[in-house]
Amino acid sequence: MAGDRERNTFAGRAGRYARVGGNMSGVAAKMVASRLFGTEMEHDKTAQELARALGNLKGPLMKVAQLLSTIPDALPPEYAAELQTLQSDAPPMGYPFVKRRMAAELGANWLSRFDRFDKAPAAAASLGQVHRARTLSGEEVACKLQYPNMDSAIEADLKQLGFIFGLHRRMRPGIDTTEIAKEIADRLREELNYTLEAGHAKLYGRIFEGDGTIRVPTVHEDLSTRRLLTMGWLDGARLLNYREAPLEERNTIAAALFRAYWAPFASVGVIHGDPHLGNYTVFEEDGAPRGINLLDYGCIRIFPVSFVGGVIDLYEGLRTGDDDRVVHAYETWGFKGLHRELIDVLNIWARFIYGPILDDRTRSLADGTKPGEYGRREAFRVHQALKEKGPVTVPREFVFMDRAAVGLGAVLLHLQAELNFFQIFRTQLEGFSTERVAARQAEALQFAGLSAPDGHAPMPTVSA
Numbered sequence: 001m002a003g004d005r006e007r008n009t010f011a012g013r014a015g016r017y018a019r020v021g022g023n024m025s026g027v028a029a030k031m032v033a034s035r036l037f038g039t040e041m042e043h044d045k046t047a048q049e050l051a052r053a054l055g056n057l058k059g060p061l062m063k064v065a066q067l068l069s070t071i072p073d074a075l076p077p078e079y080a081a082e083l084q085t086l087q088s089d090a091p092p093m094g095y096p097f098v099k100r101r102m103a104a105e106l107g108a109n110w111l112s113r114f115d116r117f118d119k120a121p122a123a124a125a126s127l128g129q130v131h132r133a134r135t136l137s138g139e140e141v142a143c144k145l146q147y148p149n150m151d152s153a154i155e156a157d158l159k160q161l162g163f164i165f166g167l168h169r170r171m172r173p174g175i176d177t178t179e180i181a182k183e184i185a186d187r188l189r190e191e192l193n194y195t196l197e198a199g200h201a202k203l204y205g206r207i208f209e210g211d212g213t214i215r216v217p218t219v220h221e222d223l224s225t226r227r228l229l230t231m232g233w234l235d236g237a238r239l240l241n242y243r244e245a246p247l248e249e250r251n252t253i254a255a256a257l258f259r260a261y262w263a264p265f266a267s268v269g270v271i272h273g274d275p276h277l278g279n280y281t282v283f284e285e286d287g288a289p290r291g292i293n294l295l296d297y298g299c300i301r302i303f304p305v306s307f308v309g310g311v312i313d314l315y316e317g318l319r320t321g322d323d324d325r326v327v328h329a330y331e332t333w334g335f336k337g338l339h340r341e342l343i344d345v346l347n348i349w350a351r352f353i354y355g356p357i358l359d360d361r362t363r364s365l366a367d368g369t370k371p372g373e374y375g376r377r378e379a380f381r382v383h384q385a386l387k388e389k390g391p392v393t394v395p396r397e398f399v400f401m402d403r404a405a406v407g408l409g410a411v412l413l414h415l416q417a418e419l420n421f422f423q424i425f426r427t428q429l430e431g432f433s434t435e436r437v438a439a440r441q442a443e444a445l446q447f448a449g450l451s452a453p454d455g456h457a458p459m460p461t462v463s464a
Contacts, residue, residue, distance in 0.1 A: 092124040093147065098131070101145055105228040113223065117143070125278070127191060127298070132233060140233035141220060142295075150192055158185050176393040179334075183396035187273065191298040194229040196450075200297035201231060203448035207264050213256045213291030215283065234293035236281025242289060243414055249289045253282055254417030256291045258424055261408045266428040268441040269308040269453070273400035274299035275407040277414070301400040302453040305441065306332055309434040311401070314350060319358055326350075334395030342392060345385040352378040353405045356421040363421070365412045 093101065098119070102110045111117060114133045121129040128146040135141055147153075161184065165177050190196055198219045205216040215234055223230035242253055257280065264270040272279070272294075279296045282289050310332030317325030330338055330346060351358070356365055386392060445452060 092121045092129050093145075095119040097148075098145065101148065102143075102228070105145070105225045106223065123278070128227075133230075135220065135223070141223070141230050142217070142233050143223070144194065144229045144231075146192065146194065146227040154188055154192060158188065161185075176391045178393060179396040180394055180399050183399045187299060187301070187400065193226055194224065195226045197229055197297045197300075198224055198231075199448045199450045200300040203268075203270065203300070203444055203450060204264065204294060204297060206444050206447050207267060207270070208260075208294075211291075213252075214260050215291065215293045217293075217295070234281065234283070234295065236283045236293045239277055239280050239282055239292075239411070240414060242282060243416075245289070247418060250415040251417045251419055252289050253292060254412050254415045254419055255424060257408065257412060258419070258421060259428070260292065260294060261404065262425055262428045265303075265308065265311070266432060267437070268444045269303040269305055269437050270441075270444075271301050271303070271401065271404050272297075272299065273301045273404050275404055275411055277411060280411070299400070301397075301404075302441075302445070302450065303397055303401075304453050305434050305438045307397045308437050312429070312432060315354055315357065318347070318350060318354055333398060336393050341385075345382060346392075348378055348385070349382050353402070357425040358422065360422045361420060362418055364416060364418050365409055365421070 098121075099111075102117075106113060113136065115136050115138065116134040118132045120131075122132045122142070123130040127150055128144050131143045131145065133141050133143050161181065165181055198221065201216060201219050205218065208214045208216055217231035217234050220230040220232070239253065242250055257275075261272065261275065264272070274296070279294065281293045281295065282291075283293055284290055310329045313325050313332065314329035316322065317329055326347065327338065327343060330343065335346070355367070356363065442452075
């Protein structure tokens, strides 16, 4: 019982933070000593110690740690490699605790508003857990219930994140992480607002309305609050179940995943910033994969239209060899202090990210590179070059754009699909203009009750 109480109370969580803080202080002490006395620090060993320290949290910071591991030189490479192994694995709340949480969100008679509510969670994540239920009208739904005291937990995580960035600054990095820290803090706090996530789900439902290969769950606003989100249940199988499927089936799934990433961005300037295996399932028709279910909308990034134009400018500039357009794109994104050598370094990573959509041919995503080595060579080159040519301040919009691209690549690598990604992408760009994106974005955001990307007004509260 004592263990259960620790897992389900903020006091227990705070205790874990205290232990982690002590462990991380030990890591910091080693780094300071190495700088003061000019000794060589065993970065591999220290990185393992840091990963173990952070691993004790098993909370929101794990998502942040994995995000940082995808940005070249945002962390030392030894640390990035260790952090990529971490998994968010918060312990589930027991049913007595769930009942109290549900009563706090929907009232004392909450259970009478469902025909059935499964006591055991169907899934548990870093911020909350999902219970399957059935509404009084007979619809199967997923109820995502946030863990208690997550606001305090997030703020504690952000303090630890500041500690990590502080360690990094002592190692003369090639990247100034100031804007990265701001972006992560804003997005992580947004994930606590399930009312905002409901708006994101409505936005994606609008984008893929009538699409036969990408399904978005319907939001049940009468059963949703800021800390409870109820959406339609979408039946599907785990994506990894199809790793050994025939190539045609793997291609069908991969094409849907690719479109789910690029279509919202090219049409309304929106991207899913946390693509990983747990956010998708595959649905079938007539015994074969037909498409994917998009399950989670907590980490959605809505971009200013100017940034969307910059992304397309960079793509077209790299594709056609138009150097002026490439430079203009980086300036539009907000990169500061650009010079020729620094632009060449940025292009190394850009060509890696854009690689699959620059070649008009059928190819695998890794294109002959072993999946475990995908992107490592480019990341190492960027890391080494930024040490010499940097530092460069990474604009905040870049953070989740990069995370989404690398995350999508990691998911697609599991399928080993062979597609003409160039042609799929060009289809998304048909009729593209920033004016059209602006008009579509305004209409879609109004429909979903969301604010413009440069504003911070909250969504209207969903009725409980």
